[in-house]
Structures are given as structure tokens and as C-alpha cells.
Amino acid sequence: MPSPLVSPVAIPTVWIEKTIVQDRPDRNEGPNRLGAALWSPQRSADGRDIYANMRAVKSGDLVLHLIDNDAITGLSTVETAADESFTGVAGSAWADRPCYRVPLRDFCQLDPPLRREWFFSDSEIAEQLRSLSAQPRSRGLFYNSKLELNQGAYLTEAPQSLIQALDLAYLRHTSKHIEGLPPTLSASEEVEEDEGQEPAERPLAQVRRAWMYAPGEKAAYWDEFYEEGVMALGWNNLGDFKDYQTIQDVRQALNRIAVNGKDQAKNARMCFDFTFTMQPGDIVYVKRGQHMIIGRGIVEGDYSYDAERKPYTHLRSVRWTNRGEWRWLEQLPQKSLTEWTNYPDALQKVEALFSPQAANSDQSPPPVISVSRREPFTIDNACEGLFLEREAVARLLETWRAKKNLIIQGAPGVGKSYVARRLAYALMGYKDPTRLRTVQFHQSYGYEDFVQGYRPTEKGFALRDGVFMTFCKRALNDPDEFYVFVIDEINRGNLSKILGELMLLIESDKRHSDWGVKLAYAEKAEERFYVPENVFILGMMNTADRSLAVVDYALRRRFSFATVTPAFGSATFRSYLLAAGVEGAVADKIIVRMSELNQAIATDTTNLGRGYCIGHSFFTPSAKGAYDEAWYNQVVNNDIVPLLEEYWFDQPELVGQWQAKLTS
Incomplete structure (x- = not known):
């Protein structure tokens, strides 16, 4: 007898609902809430049939809910086809207009949600999505070839390959599949393994991201940020960005303070990415306007918040590798911070603007300002805007020259950063940001970051000099000039862990090769390191931060201390x-x-x-x-x-x- 026919497994159609839920009562509660129903007008305001997909939905189809342009938060099953007699919900923009309504059931909430950067920023998955968007039959997707969400596109059909790509992104970040997807639509990752052994856990992809950044309107703060080795964002009245758990929290806070009444989704994305998505090692390109690139750098530090800093309080430390002006013929993004990771052609072009050394090496030092171009900087220049007596500034400089190490301490808002930079230039005798380096200590900062340690490379690990050791080597090769190393929040870090041997070597009477020591990671016994006598260290401390550790006596003995007080009583x-x-x-x-x-x-x-x-x-x-x-x-x-x-x-x-x- 012939074998009985086996019915093929039915693969349901999957739709993506892209909707705004925030501040919409009808999507948050009641019979038309998210996961209970789809509903839309039957025609656009100008009469176009842009909601035709609502008529194509049938019982048993699946719906993934992408809310507030941020994350896929759940999956539902279609109960019946669209009700075309439905009228718009009262109080909405489509009240009393002819609408479609599709009842849903079995809503499964994703915990955690599938964040959009999980599939757009994963290089492998992003390439799949980009390739899919280029296919002729894929014009109606919820995103475009630039991996940006399409405007409108309330309900779009998702091909099987798209659903598998989304499930793969979720699997990589959560080690589980999207709940409610049938196995025929789920992603599978094949891992080679020996017989009888447990499958190895797949590591998450480590993506080095690229960003386009504007340091203020018309790059107004570029000089300042370049000198300080930082990048910064505004929205100061939000407080510490790390206090917000989700991008929706940031968005709601921004909407509450927005003076123009416009939704702040894009600004919320910038704030959230600057805090959580950006990572040390990412590349930052600096722009002025929409057709000029003026710099390049490598992110070195985690996000930090400095309430007393003006004009921007949200910071990351950056090692700027290039500075200049390069004309960009295409239009650059308008936003202050835009991720460029998913634009490989543009990245290749922008890297070509810089020298081969800068493009291929993260260790290139900033250019040195020639003697003929130096701008003199005297004690009188330093006193401008400091509200300090000239004699007091002179005494500080005299003490610093003798001790080599100085800490400026003070309460919030006394201008410690401003004082530090002006003192540094006064010590040099001229304004030269290439001989000034600024870092910020924090709890996870270590010896490997500051002095020397092993860093991951494409071929394994390599011994790399830390920021202070690199700075000292530059100073050693330029002995006739003063170099100033500024450490913000010097008592936030574990000083013994960060400084190591330097606790001895920074002393003013130990600045000589006779005191050279073999560092912890030095590969050769004959290698000796010492801090050159032309390196001056300037630390800053906030006296009002309850979380700061007390500076131990070993460090106090090696530094002189100066207290900056509020200037409300100053004559000037x-x-x-x-x-x-x-x-x-x-x-x-x-x-x-x-x-x-x-x-x-x-x-x-x-x-x-x-x-x-x-x-x-x-x-x-x-x-x-x-x-x-x-x-x-x-x-x-x-x-x-x-x-x-x-x-x-x-x-x-x-x-x-x-x-x-x-x-x-």
C-alpha cells in the first residue's frame, strides 16, 4: 500500500504592529489595549489606502508588537478577521471615523523586551536585515535599507527569514526564544561539539560601534572638549542618566520638561545610547554642521555625571586621535549623537579622510603645537574669571612647581575644572592642550587602564601602556617642556589599585632614572620606569560627595592641597x-x-x-x-x-x- 500522505506543518503569517503606546489611554487599557486588538483608520487623511494590510489579516496569524519605536514587547494571536464596521475610539485622532478592528488573544509579554538595537546593532544580523530589505518582495517591511524604522507602516507582514533573524537576536541576548513562536519560525544556531560533551555557550557578539557627534551647536565646545579629552551631552535638568531604567523613562522625563510640546523620542534615544549603548573602544567622529568633519577619537571611559560641570553634565572620556577640517559632500545627521555602525560604506569613506596611522592605530598622539604658534598664558591670564587674588594664584603655582603634585578640592560649583585648566596653562607659560591630559577616576578604573596591562586584540592579548605611562613617555622625549596630567575625582577610585608603584614614583624627589622600577607587567627585567620631572599632576576632589572615600595619608603626604571656596563674597x-x-x-x-x-x-x-x-x-x-x-x-x-x-x-x-x- 502506498504510504499515507503527511500534511505539511502550517506556518502562520506573522505581522509587525508598530505603534505608539505612551500617552494613549486606548492602548493602555480597555478592549483596544495593546495585545487585545489592532485598530486603525480605513484611509489616511488624504484618502490613500495605506492600511490595506488590516484586511489581509486572518484568524490564527501572529502579531509582534513593536511599541514606541523602541522594543518588541510581546506576541499575540489573531482571533478573527478585521471588523470593517468599527468606528474610531472616542478621544483619539480618528474618533468617529470608519476604522478597522482586529481582535487578538493569547498575548505573551516578552521579558525582557526585544530591544531594537539588539537586531540593528548586531553586525551579523544587521547584514541579514539589510540584505532582506533589498529584495523586491520586501518593500513593505517596518524598516528600510539604512536600518531605520519606516515612517507610518502601522502593520507590515514579516517574512519567515525576518522572524528568524529577530528570534536569533533575542536568543543571543537572553539565551531563550521569543515566547509563543512556533518551532518552524524559531532561529537555530548550530554549534560544533564533541560527542558526549555539553554544548558550549555562545558568547555575545562584541561590536565596536561608530558614532557621529556634535560638540554643541556649530561645534561650539569642540576646543574645550578636545583639551579636556571628553565628549559631553546636555539635558542637565534630567540629573544622572543612570537613574533611568529604560528608554521610556528617559522619554517621559524629557516630555515633561519639553517647552515646545514635541515628543522627545529622538532625544531620549541619544541620552540612552550615550549612557548604555556606547562602550569604551567605540569610535567617535566629530562634526560641525552637516558637511564638515572636524575630529576623530576613541571612547575610553564609561558614562559619568558631574552635576557641577557647565555647560554639559553628562560625560565620557575620549582619546582624540585627529583634529582638523575635512569636507563631507553628503549630508551628515542633524542629531547631536547618531550611531553609524550600520553604514559600512560611509565608515570606509570617513576613515579614509584620516592618515593611515590614525585610521589603523588607536595610539597616535595628538599633534604638537609648534613654538611659533604658542599662545602665551600668564598669571594675569589665569586670574581672569577665577575670582582669586593674583598673590593666591602665584602661591599655588609656586607650591605646585616644588611639590609636583597638587589637589584642588571644593564643594559643588566652585569651578574646580575651570581653575585646574587655567593653572595648568599658567604653569606651562602658554596655552597648549597637546601637553595637557585629563582622565576621571571611578570605582572600576584600574592599574591596567592607568599604567600598563594586557588588552584584547584580534589575535589574543597584547601588553599595552596605560594613559599615564603613554603621557610620561611623551614628556620624557620632550624634557624642556612642562606636561600636566589632570585627574578628576581623584578619590573616587581605588588609589592603591590604580597607582601601584606610582605611589612612590610620583614623589617630587623620586623623579629620576635612579628611582626607576620594573613594573608589574614589564616583560624584560632590565625595563625600568620612572615619572619624569617635567610631569606635573593635578587632582580634583568634590568635598560634598558622601560616597567618596577618604584620601589616605600616604597620598596626602605626596600632594599639596588647595581649597577653592564659593566666590559670592569676592569683590570682582x-x-x-x-x-x-x-x-x-x-x-x-x-x-x-x-x-x-x-x-x-x-x-x-x-x-x-x-x-x-x-x-x-x-x-x-x-x-x-x-x-x-x-x-x-x-x-x-x-x-x-x-x-x-x-x-x-x-x-x-x-x-x-x-x-x-x-x-x-
Whole structure:
């Protein structure tokens, strides 16, 4: 007898619903909530039939829900075909208009959600998606060939290969498949394994990302960021970005403070990527406008938040490898931060703009400014805007020259970074950012980052010099010049772990080859390292951070300390405010009210003390303008009050009293 026919396994059609859920009551609750139904107008506002796919949906189909342009959060099953007699939900933009409604059932929520960067930023999966988008039958996907979400495209059919690519991305990040997908649509990863052995766990892909970045409008802060070795973002009034768990949290916070009422999805993406997606080792290209590239660098540090820094409080340390001007014929992104990882052709072109050494090596030093082009920088130049007496600055420089190591300490907003940079140039005698290097210590910073250690390469591991050792080698080859190494938040790191042998070698009387030592990772016994005598170290400490460790006596003995205090009582502070455009009455109010507040903080020796007094830089405009009462109140409410809430966290009534007093 002939064998009985075996019915083929039916593969359901899968659809992608791309919808906005935030601030839409109908998608959050009730019969038309996410996972309970699909619904849309029957025609667009101009009469086009762009929702035709709603009529193609049939019972048993599957729907993946991509919400708020951010993540796929669940999967549902279609219960019945579309109801074409449905009218739009009251209160929505399509109220009382002819609409389609497709009932859904068996909603499975993905935990965690499938984030869009998981499939767009994985190089292997991204290539699959890009190839799929180029096929003639794939024009109706929810994304385009640039791996950007298509506008509109509420409901799109997903080919089997697309679903398998999405499931593969989810599998790689969670070690499990998308819940609810039938096996015929699930991804499979074949792993070669010996018989009788457990399959090896597949490591997550390590992607080196590329970013296009604008350092302020028209690259206004490029010089400053280049000198400091940082990149930064604004949105200061959001506080620490790490306090937000998801991109939706960031978006909601931005929407609450948006003055134009526009949805802040794109800005939320920038903030979230800067904090969580960007990683040390990523490449950053710097742009000015939409047709000029002005720099290139390598991300070195994790995200950090500095509440007292102006104008931007959100930072990452970057080693800038190139600086100049290169014309870019195509249009660059308008956003301040855009990931370029998925544009290989553009990346190849932009790398070709730089020298072969810079394009292939992350160790190229910044160009040296010639003697003829140096800009002299005297003590008088340093005193401009410091609100310090000339004699005090001169004494600081004299102490620093003798000790070699100086720490500037002070409360939030006293301008420690500003003071440090001006002192560094005054010590050099000229303004030369190529001989100034800045890093920021943190809890995970180590000896390997600072001095020397093994780093992963394409062929395994290689011994690499850390940032300080590289800096010292440059100084050693240029003995007639002063080099300044600035360490921000010097007491945030584990100093013994970071410095190692340098705890001895940085002493002023040990700056000679006679004191050279073999470093922990040195490969040859005869290799000896010492800190050159033309290297000067400048540390910075925030005296009001409760989380900071106390600097041990071993380090205190090797550094001189200088305290920067608030300048509200300075004779030149009021003149500075008036020259910057602050109204006279407002300037007087700043001086009187903030002096009173600092007096209260200083006398509260139980909880606070002088180390917690609030600095003047909160009220120092960076450019001339009209600074009135409204500006003053904004600074108080957005910057000063949140700081007081942290200071007096257990005395909210006292915070309220001071807020009322400051703004009255």
C-alpha cells in the first residue's frame, strides 16, 4: 500500500504592529489595549489606502508588537478577521471615523523586551536585515535599507527569514526564544561539539560601534572638549542618566520638561545610547554642521555625571586621535549623537579622510603645537574669571612647581575644572592642550587602564601602556617642556589599585632614572620606569560627595592641597555678573541669598559643614545675554534646590523654606 500522505506543518503569517503606546489611554487599557486588538483608520487623511494590510489579516496569524519605536514587547494571536464596521475610539485622532478592528488573544509579554538595537546593532544580523530589505518582495517591511524604522507602516507582514533573524537576536541576548513562536519560525544556531560533551555557550557578539557627534551647536565646545579629552551631552535638568531604567523613562522625563510640546523620542534615544549603548573602544567622529568633519577619537571611559560641570553634565572620556577640517559632500545627521555602525560604506569613506596611522592605530598622539604658534598664558591670564587674588594664584603655582603634585578640592560649583585648566596653562607659560591630559577616576578604573596591562586584540592579548605611562613617555622625549596630567575625582577610585608603584614614583624627589622600577607587567627585567620631572599632576576632589572615600595619608603626604571656596563674597564677582548681562538687582540677590544659604550650610556641622557650601559657577553665564529674575529662579529651581534635597534628604520642610526664601 502506498504510504499515507503527511500534511505539511502550517506556518502562520506573522505581522509587525508598530505603534505608539505612551500617552494613549486606548492602548493602555480597555478592549483596544495593546495585545487585545489592532485598530486603525480605513484611509489616511488624504484618502490613500495605506492600511490595506488590516484586511489581509486572518484568524490564527501572529502579531509582534513593536511599541514606541523602541522594543518588541510581546506576541499575540489573531482571533478573527478585521471588523470593517468599527468606528474610531472616542478621544483619539480618528474618533468617529470608519476604522478597522482586529481582535487578538493569547498575548505573551516578552521579558525582557526585544530591544531594537539588539537586531540593528548586531553586525551579523544587521547584514541579514539589510540584505532582506533589498529584495523586491520586501518593500513593505517596518524598516528600510539604512536600518531605520519606516515612517507610518502601522502593520507590515514579516517574512519567515525576518522572524528568524529577530528570534536569533533575542536568543543571543537572553539565551531563550521569543515566547509563543512556533518551532518552524524559531532561529537555530548550530554549534560544533564533541560527542558526549555539553554544548558550549555562545558568547555575545562584541561590536565596536561608530558614532557621529556634535560638540554643541556649530561645534561650539569642540576646543574645550578636545583639551579636556571628553565628549559631553546636555539635558542637565534630567540629573544622572543612570537613574533611568529604560528608554521610556528617559522619554517621559524629557516630555515633561519639553517647552515646545514635541515628543522627545529622538532625544531620549541619544541620552540612552550615550549612557548604555556606547562602550569604551567605540569610535567617535566629530562634526560641525552637516558637511564638515572636524575630529576623530576613541571612547575610553564609561558614562559619568558631574552635576557641577557647565555647560554639559553628562560625560565620557575620549582619546582624540585627529583634529582638523575635512569636507563631507553628503549630508551628515542633524542629531547631536547618531550611531553609524550600520553604514559600512560611509565608515570606509570617513576613515579614509584620516592618515593611515590614525585610521589603523588607536595610539597616535595628538599633534604638537609648534613654538611659533604658542599662545602665551600668564598669571594675569589665569586670574581672569577665577575670582582669586593674583598673590593666591602665584602661591599655588609656586607650591605646585616644588611639590609636583597638587589637589584642588571644593564643594559643588566652585569651578574646580575651570581653575585646574587655567593653572595648568599658567604653569606651562602658554596655552597648549597637546601637553595637557585629563582622565576621571571611578570605582572600576584600574592599574591596567592607568599604567600598563594586557588588552584584547584580534589575535589574543597584547601588553599595552596605560594613559599615564603613554603621557610620561611623551614628556620624557620632550624634557624642556612642562606636561600636566589632570585627574578628576581623584578619590573616587581605588588609589592603591590604580597607582601601584606610582605611589612612590610620583614623589617630587623620586623623579629620576635612579628611582626607576620594573613594573608589574614589564616583560624584560632590565625595563625600568620612572615619572619624569617635567610631569606635573593635578587632582580634583568634590568635598560634598558622601560616597567618596577618604584620601589616605600616604597620598596626602605626596600632594599639596588647595581649597577653592564659593566666590559670592569676592569683590570682582558682582562686576563679572554685570559685565555678563545680569541685571543689577538680580546680581545683588544672588550674592545676598546664596551667601545666607552657605552660612546656614556651614553652620550645620551635624549634617553638612563648609565642605558642602554651594559654588558660584551655577550663576556664571557662559556668554553675554539678558539674565533676569526668571533666569535666576530657573537656576535655583533646577540646580540649587535638587542639591539641597540631597543635602537635607531627611528635612524636606527645610528645603521648602529655603526654596521659598531664595525665590521670593
